[in-house]
Amino acid sequence: VASRDFTQQNTVIDVNGVQIGGHKVVVMAGPCSVESREMILETAHAVKEAGASILRGGAYKPRSSPYSFQGLGEEGLRYLAEAREQTGLPIITEVMTPEDIELVADYADILQVGARNTQNYALLKALGQQNKPVFLKRGMSSTIQELLMSAEYILSGGNMKVMVGERGIRTYETATRFTFDVNAIPVLKELTHLPVVADPAHGTGKWNLVTPIAKAAVAAGADAIMVEVHPDPANAWSDGPQSLTPERFAKMMQELRPVAEAVGRGL
Ligand code: PEP
Numbered sequence: 001v002a003s004r005d006f007t008q009q010n011t012v013i014d015v016n017g018v019q020i021g022g023h024k025v026v027v028m029a030g031p032c033s034v035e036s037r038e039m040i041l042e043t044a045h046a047v048k049e050a051g052a053s054i055l056r057g058g059a060y061k062p063r064s065s066p067y068s069f070q071g072l073g074e075e076g077l078r079y080l081a082e083a084r085e086q087t088g089l090p091i092i093t094e095v096m097t098p099e100d101i102e103l104v105a106d107y108a109d110i111l112q113v114g115a116r117n118t119q120n121y122a123l124l125k126a127l128g129q130q131n132k133p134v135f136l137k138r139g140m141s142s143t144i145q146e147l148l149m150s151a152e153y154i155l156s157g158g159n160m161k162v163m164v165g166e167r168g169i170r171t172y173e174t175a176t177r178f179t180f181d182v183n184a185i186p187v188l189k190e191l192t193h194l195p196v197v198a199d200p201a202h203g204t205g206k207w208n209l210v211t212p213i214a215k216a217a218v219a220a221g222a223d224a225i226m227v228e229v230h231p232d233p234a235n236a237w238s239d240g241p242q243s244l245t246p247e248r249f250a251k252m253m254q255e256l257r258p259v260a261e262a263v264g265r266g267l
Pocket residue numbers: 032058062113114115116137167199202
């Protein structure tokens with residue numbers, strides 16, 4: 001169902017009027033974790049001002065260590081909903097278990113499946129049974145074919161609103177947190193009609209690499225970019241080193257525009 005053999009038409013997902021997979025490259029931005037009401041509201045206004053069209057923020061966090069901050073849970077979802085009310089930005093947030101889907105879907109406009117859950121088939125099947133759009137990230141050790149088969153688990157349940165994305169894979173390289181596989185962007189565009197999202201923040205782990213890799217991804221045909229923005233990255237509760245300040249995010253948006261135009265798209 002994900003294949004180009006299924007339909008020649010690109011899937012365009014409408015999220016409260018924001019078209020993902022259409023003419024414009026969509027930018028999703030916000031903190032890794034929702035840390036407090038004030039920080040998410042401040043960040044939401046800043047990213048909106050700079051031209052983002054979707055607000056991201058994690059309330060249920062898949063941390064590598066159980067001793068790390070696990071997210072604010074429903075309290076975080078409430079703050080995200082308030083940020084949407086104030087800015088008009090649709091919100092995307094991660095869901096980690098089938099049991100949480102109903103609650104998270106009550107608040108979120110897009111449900112994110114993180115790299116650690118790409119092959120959590122119980123979660124994927126359950127997401128196929130509900131109708132909110134899903135952003136399915138590539139697992140850090142998943143092949144592109146495995147990512148697409150994971151998408152099939154959602155699509156075959158009847159939910160056609162699926163976008164897939166590259167967020168960096170494990171290689172032997174240690175200079176960056178993961179290796180952003182830019183190949184995956186045009187390969188996915190060739191294989192699937194689903195919108196393709198690039199996440200250069202997790203893909204590199206370093207804020208100063210986010211803009212160059214975002215530009216590469218847009219040049220390679222990405223339909224959307226997801227980046228992390230934090231008002232004070234040095235004191236972020238998660239993923240500070242890869243987070244842009246609002247000022248650096250605004251600069252990224254300026255640099256991205258001519259790249260999007262060069263490939264015949266808007267931003
Ligand atoms: C995130 O988006 O903050 C996240 C945890 O991403 P990933 O699943 O790609 O690690």
